[in-house]
Amino acid sequence: MYATLEIESVGLVATLWMNRPELHNAFNPQLIAELTDACRMLDADANVRVVVLAGRGKSFSAGADLNWMKAAGQASVEDNLEDARRLAAMLRTLAELRKPTIARVQGAALGGGMGLAAACDLCVASTRAVFATSEVRFGITPATISPYVIRAIGQRQAYRYFQTAERINAQRAWEIGLAHEVAAPEELDARIQQLIEALLPGGPQAQAEAKALIRAVAGEPMSDALMEDTARRIATLRATPEAREGLAAFLEKRAAAWIAVTER
Secondary structure (H helix, E strand, C coil): CCCCEEEEEECCEEEEEECCHHHCCCECHHHHHHHHHHHHHHHHCCCCCEEEEEECCCCCECCECHHHHHHHHHCCHHHHHHHHHHHHHHHHHHHCCCCCEEEEECCEEECHHHHHHHHCCEEEEECCCEEECCHHHHCCCCCCCHHHHHHHHHHHHHHHHHHHCCCEEHHHHHHCCCCCEEECHHHHHHHHHHHHHHHCCCCHHHHHHHHHHHHHHCCCCCCHHHHHHHHHHHHHHHCCHHHHHHHHHHHCCCCCHHHHHHCC
16 A cells, blocks of 8 residues: 555554665655555544554664755755645644554654654653754754654753754663653563553543643643633543443443453
C-alpha cells in the first residue's frame, strides 16, 4: 500500500514502520504524505486501539533527507512554505490521533525524528537511542517540531538544545522528560508490550477524551471558563454508553465490554 511504510497489525495494535533503512528513515515528501495518510487511516479503524511508530534498520529517523533539504535550499519561499505546511500537518495528525501512540526509538531520532518521538503520547527508548534538535547546524530552526518537543522537555531545556544541537542520550532523554522508559535493546519490545497491556483496559473514548483534555488544559491559568470547560467534559462523558458500561462492570465485578474484546 505504501512505498516508504509498512503496517504490521497484531490483535488491536498496529505498528507503523518507517521503511527507508538505507536512508535512516529520513523524511522526504513521500514519507511525509504516507505517514499522514496512514495515521488518518489507523485513526478511523475501529479494530486498532494502540499505534506504535517505529523505524526499520539502525535508526528511528534521522530527520530530513539531505537531498530534499538541498532541493529546498534552491526552492522559492512559497514552495518551502507548502513543504513546511505538509510536514506540520503530518506531525499534528500524529499528535492528535484519538488512540494512544507509542514511539519505539531504537537508534537515532534526529531533527524531525525527535519531533516524531515527541509527538507520540509515549516514548520508549533503547539505551542505544540518541536524540537531537540538530537544525541550527544546518542554519535553520526546529520550527515545525517545536510544539511537540517543547511540551515534552519544557522551555528551559529547549533553550539549551534548540541552540546547542547537542546529542541527547537515552538516559538524558528520560531525565528531561522526552522518553518515558529506557530499556536495553533486547528488552525494548517487552517494555512496549507492558505499556500496551496497561493501555488496553482503558475505555477507548475515555482515552481519546483524556488526550483532548490535556491539550485543552495544559498551560491554561485557572479561570471560571476553564473550570466550566472541565466540568462540562466530565459531565458529558458520564452520560456516554462507555461510561455507563464501565461503572456497571465495576459494580458487577466483571470486565468491561472493551476489555473483553482485547482478550479475544
